[in-house]
Amino acid sequence: MGRTDDLDLKILSELAKDASISVPKLSKKMNINASVVYSRIKRLSKRGLIRKFTIVINDEALGFNVKALTGINMDSKLRDNVLNELFKIPEVREVSEVTGRFDVLVTMNARSLDEMHQLISEKIGHVEGVQKTETFIEMRKTAREIIYPTSISK
Numbered sequence: 001m002g003r004t005d006d007l008d009l010k011i012l013s014e015l016a017k018d019a020s021i022s023v024p025k026l027s028k029k030m031n032i033n034a035s036v037v038y039s040r041i042k043r044l045s046k047r048g049l050i051r052k053f054t055i056v057i058n059d060e061a062l063g064f065n066v067k068a069l070t071g072i073n074m075d076s077k078l079r080d081n082v083l084n085e086l087f088k089i090p091e092v093r094e095v096s097e098v099t100g101r102f103d104v105l106v107t108m109n110a111r112s113l114d115e116m117h118q119l120i121s122e123k124i125g126h127v128e129g130v131q132k133t134e135t136f137i138e139m140r141k142t143a144r145e146i147i148y149p150t151s152i153s154k
Contacts, residue, residue, distance in 0.1 A: 002047060006150035007032070011040055012049065016146040019053040064109040066116045067138040070124065071102030078129025079103075085127040091119050102134070113137075 014026055023041070027034040044050045059067070074082045086095050086106060094107040106124070110116040120135055 002043065004049065007036075008040060008044060008049070009148040009150050011037065012044065013147045015041070015050070015053075016148075020055075059109050063111050066110045066113055067141075068108050068110070068116055068120075068135050069138070070106045070108065070120060070133050070135040072104040072106060072124070072130055073101075073132040074103050075129045075131060076103070082127055082129040085129075086124070089119070089123050091115075091123075 010030060011026070014021065014030065021029075023038045024034050027037040030037065041050065059065075072082070082104070083095060086092050086104075089108075091108045091110055092106055093109060096105045096107075097103065098105050108116070108119060110119055116135075116137070120133060124130060124133060
């Protein structure tokens with residue numbers, strides 16, 4: 001495969017901030033020739049370090065004002081059913097199988113607390129194999145900008 005150097009990490013950091021930035025703008029910002037930036041991005045994609053370019057949607061602007069993380073304990077014999085049923089629920093954004101006191105963590109969005117309550121009690125609570133849930137409502141979220149450290153130790 002190839003090595004990842006400081007320039008690759010700088011490019012990844014910039015693209016993580018704004019994947020829609022054009023190669024000419026990125027090359028100007030980094031003071032690197034555009035053809036070098038383009039070939040590096042192409043190589044990073046080919047190597048699988050860049051999986052896709054995407055957007056971040058403003059859920060609040062669409063009316064999804066309540067976000068929650070729900071821990072679920074499930075009957076391990078019904079694991080496949082639980083996972084399949086969870087993904088049939090439109091408000092479910094992400095499902096992660098985890099270690100610790102829960103088997104699964106589910107990230108969900110809803111328009112209101114009442115809608116979230118209904119989602120958890122009537123949809124998730126009725127999935128065959130779900131034994132117990134514990135929900136954490138997001139009050140405030142602070143995210144930091146992704147910056148990949150340069151000078152990788154070899």
